[in-house]
Amino acid sequence: MIKVKGLYHSYLKDGKYAVKDVNFEVGEGEIFGFLGPSGAGKSTTQGILTGLLQLQKGDVTVAGYDIKNISRKMFNKIGVSFEQSNVYNKMTAKENLSFYARLFDVETRDPLELIELVGLKGKENIKTGEFSKGMKHRLVFARSMINNPTMWFLDEPTTGLDPAIAAAIKDIIKDRNKMGVTVFLTTHNMYIADELCDRVGFIVEGEIKLIDSPKNLKLQYGEKLVEVEYTQNGSVKKDCFSTILQKDKDALNKIINEKEILTMHTKEATLEEIFIKVTGRELV
Amino acid sequence: MKMWSSFKKELILAARGFYFYVELGFAVVIMLVILFAIPENFSSTNTEYFYFNLPEQGREISKNSLLENDTDGKIEEVEIETGGKVYPAGLIVSDEQEIYIFESEEAVRELADSERNLGVVVELDENNELFYRYYLQGYESTRLKNLLSVLLNESTVVLEERINNQEVRTLTTGFEPITERKNTIPPLVAFSGSLMGMFVMAAYIFLDKKEGVIEAYAVTPSSVWRYLLSKVFVLLLTTVVSGLIIVIPVMGFSINYGLLLLLLLTTGFFASTLGLLIASFYDNMTKAFGVIYLLFFILMVPGIAYFIPGWDPFWVKIIPTYPILQGFKEIILPKGDIVYPLLTSAGFLAGGLVIFALTNIRFKRTLSV
Structure with a gap:
């Protein structure tokens, strides 16, 4: 669905690249997470993929369209949910979506149905200028579905939302993905990436450092540890043992045989920890 | 359909906005000033x-x-x-x-x-x-x-x-003078109607830039030129309405309104595309204010020449507002030249189209994420 080869982009065309030699592919029906801290090149890459930034160097195809000679028809197939809540503040939620729907050449979804889907039922006739940031963000998310896109670009879709709403948004993404929609998810939230993505790409300082599935990354980079809580001489003790090192294995066996175990569980590395380990950078 | 939808959206935004009423209110104030504050003829007693x-x-x-x-x-x-x-x-x-x-x-x-x-x-x-x-x-x-x-x-x-021995030859005959009150119409219509469009257009674009809605529009199958043109149409509508608010109460139905509408539309088109072009270079009104102010000042100069008939240097004549003022004057003169406003309209339409094409290229290139 997306093919990116040798992508470079310099805002001032001065050889200082916001993204450099970026290569990746996103298959049909896949959820691909593009992860990195602020200023890493996530938005620049998404800007090029969605035609908002001109392609300077490299080969990019999106939904079968060559981005070099972008065709307006491509936008009938793609949907973009922006991080910025870019809606018309002087128009109501319904007016915003209705106006947007008329710009497409394909069958579009009912604005009221989408408004209800993102939990804004009853707010359809209120001007979005009166909406909270989270409500606007949900409307932008709803708008990105108006044309039933097969290629869906989501930029920080759960930012600023309370946990319940964020969970609902994640469910919508999962549902759309089950229906065959390809998702390009840009985020610095590793938890949502871990939960939703089939594969993730780590980008730092304009370069992709690694691409793999969260599961593989955890297997490859996560340390295999067991955390045990037990009682010894009347007090509670807590230890961590490697499941690979023989010395740790023996110590763990001894505790299991001789002590009263209170809790015991394996400890996996989080995506965030792996990101830091791989890139040497924090996500913020 | 897309064009109509964009135009309708712009009309809704304009009607719920500030600048739309400022422009029309300004026209009403000017009309009242012309009718009740400016005498039919200035006293020379x-x-x-x-x-x-x-x-x-x-x-x-x-x-x-x-x-x-x-x-x-x-x-x-x-x-x-x-x-x-x-x-x-x-x-x-x-x-x-x-x-x-x-x-x-x-x-x-x-x-x-x-x-x-x-x-x-x-x-x-x-x-x-x-x-x-x-x-x-x-x-x-x-x-x-x-x-x-x-x-x-x-x-x-x-x-x-x-x-009595001095010979006086009349070079032009058959013209009828207009009153001082009517003589004030061309500059006021030009500045409040046509040129105000430049400022209001830039303001509309900066508002959209602030809200980020241009990016949202850019990821639809509808072209950027439709977005820009829909704004121009709204500006043309307000230019025509504000122009008529000023002209009808003073001139009645004694002038060629077809010509007036043509000149209002073409000069309004030119001014609004100029506003678009300026807005394509800046992020907000504060940054663009210097350029807009300078341009306004330059475009005002022919207004001074208009009221001082003896001061008419060549460089003033090449400022776009000069032919606009003369065009409006020909329209309100009882036996004015029809060809001049027509040629002026054609010139401003052509100029507006060139600027619009440039603006479209600029907006395609400068959309940022």
Whole structure:
């Protein structure tokens, strides 16, 4: 669905690249997470993929369209949910979506149905200028579905939302993905990436450092540890043992045989920890 | 369909916004000023103060001589107060002058001083010949002073003979002058209607940039030019409405409204595309303010030339507002030239199209994420 080869982009065309030699592919029906801290090149890459930034160097195809000679028809197939809540503040939620729907050449979804889907039922006739940031963000998310896109670009879709709403948004993404929609998810939230993505790409300082599935990354980079809580001489003790090192294995066996175990569980590395380990950078 | 949808959206936004009403409100204020504050024709009546320090007979002859031009042939008895004193006077009113005849030189001197008008004392010298003493304000030109000297020292017969011997040839015939009130319409329509569009257009774009809605529009199958053109159409609508608000109450239906609409639309199109082009280079109004202010100042210069017919240098004529003003003037003149507004419209339409094409390229390139 997306093919990116040798992508470079310099805002001032001065050889200082916001993204450099970026290569990746996103298959049909896949959820691909593009992860990195602020200023890493996530938005620049998404800007090029969605035609908002001109392609300077490299080969990019999106939904079968060559981005070099972008065709307006491509936008009938793609949907973009922006991080910025870019809606018309002087128009109501319904007016915003209705106006947007008329710009497409394909069958579009009912604005009221989408408004209800993102939990804004009853707010359809209120001007979005009166909406909270989270409500606007949900409307932008709803708008990105108006044309039933097969290629869906989501930029920080759960930012600023309370946990319940964020969970609902994640469910919508999962549902759309089950229906065959390809998702390009840009985020610095590793938890949502871990939960939703089939594969993730780590980008730092304009370069992709690694691409793999969260599961593989955890297997490859996560340390295999067991955390045990037990009682010894009347007090509670807590230890961590490697499941690979023989010395740790023996110590763990001894505790299991001789002590009263209170809790015991394996400890996996989080995506965030792996990101830091791989890139040497924090996500913020 | 997409164009109509964008236009409808822009109309909703304009109707719920601030600038739309500012433009129309401004037009209403201008219309009221033209109708109720600007006189039909500016008064050119001079006021002069006389004192005839002459024998009774000479005084009567002088008064009767001035009375020949009085509108009703009678001297009106009035009292004028200045410096805490009241001076009785006879008032003679003609189309061009108001002459107060006082009974003392002191009254003439006081009034000339306080009211900043010409004072004249006429008396007899030792040779029993008429002697004139003028109270001027100090700023009168040498030409005026010389003229007064000539009038008093040359024989009126000689002066009349010389005037009559001058040949006057009329180069243009068949035109009818318009009133001063109507003469103010072209600059006011040009600046409040057409040029205001430039400022309002830039404001609309900066508002959209702030809200980030241009990016949202850019990821739809609808082209950026449709987005830009829909804004231009709204601006044209307000330009036409505000132009008509000013023109109809003053001119009635005595002018060619087809031509007026054509010139309003084409010049409005030019101005709004100029606003778009400026907005494509900046992020917000604060950053663009310097350029907009400078452009406004330059475009205002032909307005000065319009009211000073003797000042018309070439460089003023190449400023776009110059042909706009002349075009509007030709439309409101009773026997104005039809070709000039047509050519002007064609020029501004062509210019607007070129700027629009450039703007479209600029907006395609400068959309940022």
